[in-house]
Amino acid sequence: MKDYECEIGDIESYIDSVNIVSFDIFDTLLIRDFYYPTDVFKYIENKFEITGFQEKRILTEVKVRDENILLQDISYQNIYKEISEIDSSLELDVELISCIKNTHIKQVYDYALSKGKRIIVISDMYLDNYF
Numbered sequence: 001m002k003d004y005e006c007e008i009g010d011i012e013s014y015i016d017s018v019n020i021v022s023f024d025i026f027d028t029l030l031i032r033d034f035y036y037p038t039d040v041f042k043y044i045e046n047k048f049e050i051t052g053f054q055e056k057r058i059l060t061e062v063k064v065r066d067e068n069i070l071l072q073d074i075s076y077q078n079i080y081k082e083i084s085e086i087d088s089s090l091e092l093d094v095e096l097i098s099c100i101k102n103t104h105i106k107q108v109y110d111y112a113l114s115k116g117k118r119i120i121v122i123s124d125m126y127l128d129n130y131f
Contacts, residue, residue, distance in 0.1 A: 011108055021112040022120040029105055029121065033098040040094055050086060057083065057091075076126045092131060 015021055023029050027037070034040055038058055045053035060082045064074050080088035112119055 012111055015112050020118045020120060022122055025121050025123045026125050029102060030099040031102045033100060044094055074126055
């Protein structure tokens, strides 16, 4: 599909023409209640009074990615091996409560489902499958 905004009818026509419809889960099916994904780190810093957490969390992820350049991607656990001052589940809890459904994409999802299309949900996030 072309990279432009389109009407729901255009999307429905496209869905009608394919057998499989895939969606990215984060920032597509689900959106966060933050403007930027890294704002979750600032929220943690402020709410739990962890001075400098946002910067440390961002820099730690960059460092871990640089050190593991041969990996296809790093995991959440790789990042939190380097951060010891907070429990890693705190970030997961904040991520979970900040996710809401994207009502516009939910319409597309529901249409594909109603047409019996095979639906695949993917993610490029470093969170585990359980999350």
